[in-house]
Amino acid sequence: MSTILLEQVTIKGEKKDVLIKGNIIAEIGDLKNIKADRTINCNGKWLLPGFVNMHTHSSMTLMRGISEDSPLQEWLNKIWDIEEHIDGEMIYWGAKLAILEMIKSGTTCFLDMYWIIPQIYRAVEEMGIRADLTYVLLDNFDREKAARQIKECESLYERSREWNQRCRYGVAIHADYTVCEDTMRWAGSFTKDRGLVLHTHISETLKENLEDKKRYGMTPVQHFESLGLLDKNTVAAHCVWVDENDIEILGKRGVNVVHNINSNLKLASGYKFKYNELRDAGANVCLGTDGAASSNNLDMIETMKTVAMAQKAWREDPKAMPISELMEMASHNGAVALNMNAGIIREGALADLILIDTHSPFFVPDFNFEANLVFSANSSCVETVICDGNIIMEGRKVVGEDEILEKANEIAWKLSKIN
Amino acid sequence: MSTILLEQVTIKGEKKDVLIKGNIIAEIGDLKNIKADRTINCNGKWLLPGFVNMHTHSSMTLMRGISEDSPLQEWLNKIWDIEEHIDGEMIYWGAKLAILEMIKSGTTCFLDMYWIIPQIYRAVEEMGIRADLTYVLLDNFDREKAARQIKECESLYERSREWNQRCRYGVAIHADYTVCEDTMRWAGSFTKDRGLVLHTHISETLKENLEDKKRYGMTPVQHFESLGLLDKNTVAAHCVWVDENDIEILGKRGVNVVHNINSNLKLASGYKFKYNELRDAGANVCLGTDGAASSNNLDMIETMKTVAMAQKAWREDPKAMPISELMEMASHNGAVALNMNAGIIREGALADLILIDTHSPFFVPDFNFEANLVFSANSSCVETVICDGNIIMEGRKVVGEDEILEKANEIAWKLSKIN
Numbered sequence: 001m002s003t004i005l006l007e008q009v010t011i012k013g014e015k016k017d018v019l020i021k022g023n024i025i026a027e028i029g030d031l032k033n034i035k036a037d038r039t040i041n042c043n044g045k046w047l048l049p050g051f052v053n054m055h056t057h058s059s060m061t062l063m064r065g066i067s068e069d070s071p072l073q074e075w076l077n078k079i080w081d082i083e084e085h086i087d088g089e090m091i092y093w094g095a096k097l098a099i100l101e102m103i104k105s106g107t108t109c110f111l112d113m114y115w116i117i118p119q120i121y122r123a124v125e126e127m128g129i130r131a132d133l134t135y136v137l138l139d140n141f142d143r144e145k146a147a148r149q150i151k152e153c154e155s156l157y158e159r160s161r162e163w164n165q166r167c168r169y170g171v172a173i174h175a176d177y178t179v180c181e182d183t184m185r186w187a188g189s190f191t192k193d194r195g196l197v198l199h200t201h202i203s204e205t206l207k208e209n210l211e212d213k214k215r216y217g218m219t220p221v222q223h224f225e226s227l228g229l230l231d232k233n234t235v236a237a238h239c240v241w242v243d244e245n246d247i248e249i250l251g252k253r254g255v256n257v258v259h260n261i262n263s264n265l266k267l268a269s270g271y272k273f274k275y276n277e278l279r280d281a282g283a284n285v286c287l288g289t290d291g292a293a294s295s296n297n298l299d300m301i302e303t304m305k306t307v308a309m310a311q312k313a314w315r316e317d318p319k320a321m322p323i324s325e326l327m328e329m330a331s332h333n334g335a336v337a338l339n340m341n342a343g344i345i346r347e348g349a350l351a352d353l354i355l356i357d358t359h360s361p362f363f364v365p366d367f368n369f370e371a372n373l374v375f376s377a378n379s380s381c382v383e384t385v386i387c388d389g390n391i392i393m394e395g396r397k398v399v400g401e402d403e404i405l406e407k408a409n410e411i412a413w414k415l416s417k418i419n
Numbered sequence: 420m421s422t423i424l425l426e427q428v429t430i431k432g433e434k435k436d437v438l439i440k441g442n443i444i445a446e447i448g449d450l451k452n453i454k455a456d457r458t459i460n461c462n463g464k465w466l467l468p469g470f471v472n473m474h475t476h477s478s479m480t481l482m483r484g485i486s487e488d489s490p491l492q493e494w495l496n497k498i499w500d501i502e503e504h505i506d507g508e509m510i511y512w513g514a515k516l517a518i519l520e521m522i523k524s525g526t527t528c529f530l531d532m533y534w535i536i537p538q539i540y541r542a543v544e545e546m547g548i549r550a551d552l553t554y555v556l557l558d559n560f561d562r563e564k565a566a567r568q569i570k571e572c573e574s575l576y577e578r579s580r581e582w583n584q585r586c587r588y589g590v591a592i593h594a595d596y597t598v599c600e601d602t603m604r605w606a607g608s609f610t611k612d613r614g615l616v617l618h619t620h621i622s623e624t625l626k627e628n629l630e631d632k633k634r635y636g637m638t639p640v641q642h643f644e645s646l647g648l649l650d651k652n653t654v655a656a657h658c659v660w661v662d663e664n665d666i667e668i669l670g671k672r673g674v675n676v677v678h679n680i681n682s683n684l685k686l687a688s689g690y691k692f693k694y695n696e697l698r699d700a701g702a703n704v705c706l707g708t709d710g711a712a713s714s715n716n717l718d719m720i721e722t723m724k725t726v727a728m729a730q731k732a733w734r735e736d737p738k739a740m741p742i743s744e745l746m747e748m749a750s751h752n753g754a755v756a757l758n759m760n761a762g763i764i765r766e767g768a769l770a771d772l773i774l775i776d777t778h779s780p781f782f783v784p785d786f787n788f789e790a791n792l793v794f795s796a797n798s799s800c801v802e803t804v805i806c807d808g809n810i811i812m813e814g815r816k817v818v819g820e821d822e823i824l825e826k827a828n829e830i831a832w833k834l835s836k837i838n
Contacts, residue, residue, distance in 0.1 A: 061780075061783075062784060064783070064784060064786070064790075064791065064795060065784070065786045065787035065790040065791050065794070065795070066784075066786050066787075068742060068787055068790045068794075069737070069738050069740075069741050069742065070737065070738065071737060071738055072737055075737070097780055097783060100780050101780035101781065104779075104780060262728070264732070265728040265729070265731060265732040266727075266728060266731060266737065266794070267731075267737050268731045268732055268734070268735050268736055268737045268739070270732075271732045271733075292795070295794075296790065296791075296794035296795040297781060297794065297795040297796075299797075302721075302797070306725070306728070308685075309681070309684040309685060309725070310684070310732075312684060312685060312686075312687045313683070313684040313687055313689075313690045313729075314690075315687070316687050317687055318488070318489065318490060318491055318494070318685065318686050318687040319488050319489065319490055320687070321488075322488050323487060323488065359824065360523075360824075361480075361516055361519050361520035361523060361820075361823075361824065362520065362716060364480075364483070364516060364824050364827050364828045364831070365481060365483060365484070365485075365827065365828050365831030365832065365835075366828060367483070367484040367485050367831070367835065368484035368485075368487055371483075371484040371487045371715065372483065372484050372715075375484075375487075375685070375714075375715035375716065376483060376484070376711070376715040376716040377716075378718075378721070378797035378798060378799060379797060380797060380799035401780075404780075405778065405779075405780065405783050408783050408784065409783045409784045409785060412783070412784030412786070413784065413786075416784075416786065
């Protein structure tokens, strides 16, 4: 079993040595006398758990910047047009580009929602990151389509049993306005029986809420609840438009609610996210970037800043959104949602860790490291990334990055010209 | 006169050569045959005008992160306590740190508001950036204090006449709730007679507006107008709380209004900035970062993103704040406000330029450079900075940066312990 020693690394302000054995944090303390296969001098570096990006559509990085300053419907039509033509090769290079960006900004695990999962898995496997890949059901209330998708979903699950342990399979319901109730129920029992994550979009827009009230006589949250789909294995992205009753349900069921502030702001879908209320009710609030087609990047440090700024602003309270909670939301809460012993620096936890280089004006003075990280710096301070005990970025270099940038750009242009 | 040739640099999507002679952009075109003192191969680099940060308090970078998640009054008391003890040496190192950060994030000119101006000038002179330094009048309605400050303001003006041409002197009225009307009138005529910038805070908070209505029976904008203080040489920071009549006045007078979104969000002082209305009325809207004590950094690329996101969100319109206007606000509009031929890439303009390195996942695919810069990348993409025809950062290295980080940190800790 290979070992890595992080020598004199700063953890919450204190210098310690950290020994990684295999994919686990084996020991933390004064480990001067230990010999490891690899020793990294961490002078001036802070150690953090890697970020867990709890909602994205990785391959959509191919559509970054393709439709800017557009009204929502025009943007969606453009994206849907493109998605009709996306193939396995495109999915693969899109995912590689996304994973490269995530690694370079300190993310060690992500929850994805997309199609052609085996190609995304190939990218995850090669790049060394950790991921839960959810196959998205989107039947548009068409029974034949639903049957085909269910069959594919089942067969992908069978294939996933041979996957590397860094990667797990899950199921997504796109949203309750695009998927029929029978399919939703099927997804609920399929995931429950197998202990898989059930990933979905809930209450991203006001329009969606008003339509659900007309169609089902209830809000999207209440609709999911009525179908028995909400529990600790459910990951509900957005939940921007929730009322008191919705919050009570999400809390009572311990649902993992993912706030994607950049996407919500940029698409103008709503920003008064009820963080305090959801937390107090018992929901596990996590952070996500959404896909780069809407939020333009997959940067969790930037996401933390924007979340805090938006909470302080709309609540008219500069004390809103304490930094310590923000840091938990960006790493540990995601790990809890995905049922992993990660997102935390402690003996026995998975060695999904990042080193932050504080040698820059953004970290001076060094009164408050977390405030400097979140409010002053940007993701270029992430210097080394370790996932599952392997170094996947060092000195900001990721193996193969030039080829990924070149191929992804070429493929994106090809995709953009199909229509 | 020294010359620099930027070879095959991308300007708005087209590759061109740019010749800098002395401090001026001398020629743009196909300049293959020209020999320059220095030739820079700009393959894969985009050229932009340097950013103009139109509102900051440079030396306050020493207080970055000193009082986080605090209520406004507690934050202010802490800052004021500290400022009573700040001396020339502290001001100097604080300004050096601020300028280092600004250069590293692509800013070539800033408008400052602070005290102990000669020490800030010394920092500007040494670092090679361009600046307008405004001495801040803050008499707290005390006539003796006002007389002393006016005398100092006059004497600093005399000293400034020997300054390097990159640096100009101006006067600031802290705000109309901290400065008596006589002092305000004096500042108006002093700046008008000498063609200097008059810099001030106007309508940052709702409280300030309500107090003015009680004290003067009018809004802060109307109060400044009644004293004849608003014209094209006035730079009004914030203007968050303005009504229709205020907007009409600011527009009619062609006032330079500076939006400082990060500070406004973080201090929860208001975010519904009336960009469209101010622009349409005729105001020159610019961008600023405010001091790092409130906004935590001096990063104009991040500022552009946050401005756009906030406008899209509160206006509930994803088309709000087109990128092209945003780019103008961050550079050219500031140059116009300060009456400089800069903030634009054209022959005859000042050579205040930055090179952007697009070799990173944030710039892939390359459908839309400006969208990638503003919404995806961060300021670590700024690779080279040229100010007044001199290269002041190259390959992200600034001369003397290690010493600045070390000294500024030391001084900041000293300052924090005075109380």
